[in-house]
Amino acid sequence: MKDLIRKYTGPFSGLLAHRIQRVTGLLLLVYLFLHVRTVYALSEGPEAFDRAVAQFRGPVFKMLEIALLGAVILHALNGVRITLIDVGAGQTRQSRLFWIGTIGLGALIFLTGAIPLFISSVLGR
Amino acid sequence: MAAVWWYLQRITGALLMVLLIVHFWVEHFVSENLRRGDLTYSAIRARISNPVWQIIDIAFLLIALVHGLSGARGIVLDYSRIGRRGARFATVALCLIGAVWAWWGVQAFKHLR
Amino acid sequence: MNTLEIRVTRSAGIRSYPLALSPRMTVLDALFRIQSGQDSSLAFRCACRVGMCGTCAMYINRVPRLACKTRISTLDSTVVTIAPLPNLPVIQDLVVSLEPFFKQWKRIKPALRGSASGELAIIPPDPVASRKRDCITCGICYAACGVKATQADYLGPAAINKAFLRIHDPRDGAAHQRLAVLNEEWSGVWRCHTQFSCSAVCPKKIDLTDTIGRVKKSILAS
Numbered sequence: 208m209k210d211l212i213r214k215y216t217g218p219f220s221g222l223l224a225h226r227i228q229r230v231t232g233l234l235l236l237v238y239l240f241l242h243v244r245t246v247y248a249l250s251e252g253p254e255a256f257d258r259a260v261a262q263f264r265g266p267v268f269k270m271l272e273i274a275l276l277g278a279v280i281l282h283a284l285n286g287v288r289i290t291l292i293d294v295g296a297g298q299t300r301q302s303r304l305f306w307i308g309t310i311g312l313g314a315l316i317f318l319t320g321a322i323p324l325f326i327s328s329v330l331g332r
Numbered sequence: 333m334a335a336v337w338w339y340l341q342r343i344t345g346a347l348l349m350v351l352l353i354v355h356f357w358v359e360h361f362v363s364e365n366l367r368r369g370d371l372t373y374s375a376i377r378a379r380i381s382n383p384v385w386q387i388i389d390i391a392f393l394l395i396a397l398v399h400g401l402s403g404a405r406g407i408v409l410d411y412s413r414i415g416r417r418g419a420r421f422a423t424v425a426l427c428l429i430g431a432v433w434a435w436w437g438v439q440a441f442k443h444l445r
Numbered sequence: 446m447n448t449l450e451i452r453v454t455r456s457a458g459i460r461s462y463p464l465a466l467s468p469r470m471t472v473l474d475a476l477f478r479i480q481s482g483q484d485s486s487l488a489f490r491c492a493c494r495v496g497m498c499g500t501c502a503m504y505i506n507r508v509p510r511l512a513c514k515t516r517i518s519t520l521d522s523t524v525v526t527i528a529p530l531p532n533l534p535v536i537q538d539l540v541v542s543l544e545p546f547f548k549q550w551k552r553i554k555p556a557l558r559g560s561a562s563g564e565l566a567i568i569p570p571d572p573v574a575s576r577k578r579d580c581i582t583c584g585i586c587y588a589a590c591g592v593k594a595t596q597a598d599y600l601g602p603a604a605i606n607k608a609f610l611r612i613h614d615p616r617d618g619a620a621h622q623r624l625a626v627l628n629e630e631w632s633g634v635w636r637c638h639t640q641f642s643c644s645a646v647c648p649k650k651i652d653l654t655d656t657i658g659r660v661k662k663s664i665l666a667s
Contacts, residue, residue: 209522210506218508221641221654222591229407236400243393243437249380250443253373279352286345292639293342295662298655301641334635335628335665406638411595416631 224285224305231282238275269328273321280317284309337402344399351392358385386441393437401426447523451475453487454504454528455538460484466517472505472527473512476539488538496648499583503539504528509588511648530588546584549600553608553626559618574613577606577656579649586643586653598632602643602653605634609656612663624667627660634660 215223248259262268288304291297297304358379379385408414408422447466452459453476462479473491480487491501494513501512505527506520517525533541557565586602587593593601600608608627612620627633634657643653 210526214507218645219640219642221639221645225591225638225640229403232400232403233407236404239396239400240433243433243440247436247440249373249376250440256373256376283349283352286349289639290342290346292654293658293661295658298652298658301639301654334630334633335661338635338661339665410592410636410638413595419631 220302220305224288224309227281228285228289231278231285234278235275235282238278266328269324273324276320276324277313277317280313280320281309284313337405341399341402341406344395344402347395348392348399351388351395354388355392380441390438390441394434397430397434401430449475449517450524451479452524452526453479453539454526455487456535470517471513472503472510472515472517472525473501475517475525476512476527488540490540497581499581499585499648502530502583502585502588504530504588509585509646511583511585514648530584532588532590532593533584541584543582543584545597546582546587546601546603549587549604550582550607552600552632553604553611553623554619555604555607555611557611557614557617560616565616569615571613573659574610577610577651579651580606581649583648585646585648589642589646591640591642592636592638596631596636599636600627600632600634602637602657605637605660606651606653606656609660612660624664628664634664637661 245259248255263272285305288297288301288308291304292301380389405423405426408426409419412418412422414422449464449466451462451464453462462483464475464478467474473494476487476489476491480489489501489503489512491513492498493500496511496514499511502509503512505512505515506522506525509530512527527539529535529539529541533543533545535541580603582603584603590599590601592599605627608623611617612623628635637654637657639654639658641654644651644655647653
């Protein structure tokens with residue numbers, strides 16, 4: 208176990224980034240499906256839509272929203288990192304780009320979004 | 333041919349970042365109601381009846397589908413043992429899924445008009 | 446005096462060997478001690494013992510490395526796991542066959558072909574290529590590659606690196622043929638997902654992901 212952690216935080220951080228990219232990508236595809244489903248309810252009139260949206264007030268959905276925010280941030284920032292690497296600008300510093308750019312900067316942006324969301328879910332709407 | 337998929341992912345990815353920020357801004361920060369989180373039918377309908385927004389939203393959906401399903405194709409090709417013919421079949425299948433998904437998404441706009 | 450536990454994945458299963466740690470002991474030293482003092486049936490390969498030949502490549506604490514260059518003290522653990530290199534067929538215990546590795550190697554036509562220009566005996570100066578010439582064909586990059594783990598057809602980092610060196614050599618005349626192999630949809634450079642595992646583990650510190658990226662760019666440019 209300790210070996211695995213050392214491996215993925217050490218020489219194999221690029222592999223960790225790749226796997227995170229794929230996992231968040233799949234999660235976002237699932238989200239896209241659910242999102243289109245909800246928006247489709249728009250076409251069925253205001254009652255159907257409001258019913259659909261009322262589901263999203265509960266704390267469970269708020270947590271899922273926070274998770275979605277995390278997934279989007281990770282996937283987008285890592286995507287920027289990959290593009291930088293592909294054009295040659297990030298080749299020599301890919302590991303730093305991951306830990307500082309994706310994880311570090313990602314955590315900052317995540318907290319600015321997640322904390323208000325979390326507070327509003329606790330306070331209720 | 334493989335280079336085309338590679339290019340596509342990067343270009344759609346960059347476009348998605350822009351579209352996502354625009355979409356998120358418009359949905360969560362523009363009107364007072366939306367800022368409070370009241371996603372009401374009328375608030376959203378008002379925006380969506382504008383054809384410019386329809387085009388942007390549909391473009392967003394299509395680009396997201398290309399990026400997402402192309403990524404899914406990569407995952408299928410890397411982790412399955414279906415061979416080259418199986419890979420071509422998977423590509424066609426994902427294209428069909430994408431087409432159906434896109435059509436389904438566009439329907440929401442059609443009924444509003 | 447530390448006592449180590451060396452867990453070796455052998456053909457018959459995982460075997461544990463207790464061993465006293467001595468100063469500057471390498472994994473290869475440990476294997477020799479086990480073979481001479483505890484179990485003479487333990488099979489492993491080595492040759493030069495100094496990191497030049499690439500023969501002793503193994504999966505040590507879940508990272509492919511050269512056994513002769515891996516000091517036990519740097520592993521920072523009293524349990525050392527040793528397994529045969531992944532992505533290659535096992536012959537016996539820690540001995541693997543490099544046949545698939547060299548099959549891919551040969552596909553890019555590693556020998557210099559024809560003489561497009563210049564003196565064959567003089568290696569033209571090239572700051573980029575000169576950092577990539579040190580390959581000892583140890584197979585460690587091949588073993589580390591996440592794509593190689595599931596794709597038997599993929600060329601692998603070492604073969605692509607060799608092809609790169611040939612393509613950028615003005616003395617060579619077969620660049621076009623090699624680029625066709627490299628551009629192949631299922632086995633070529635496009636299967637690389639820039640995981641950087643190969644660059645991280647290369648004992649000669651060749652930045653293989655950089656090489657593959659450069660080949661991608663040459664293909665796009667042409």
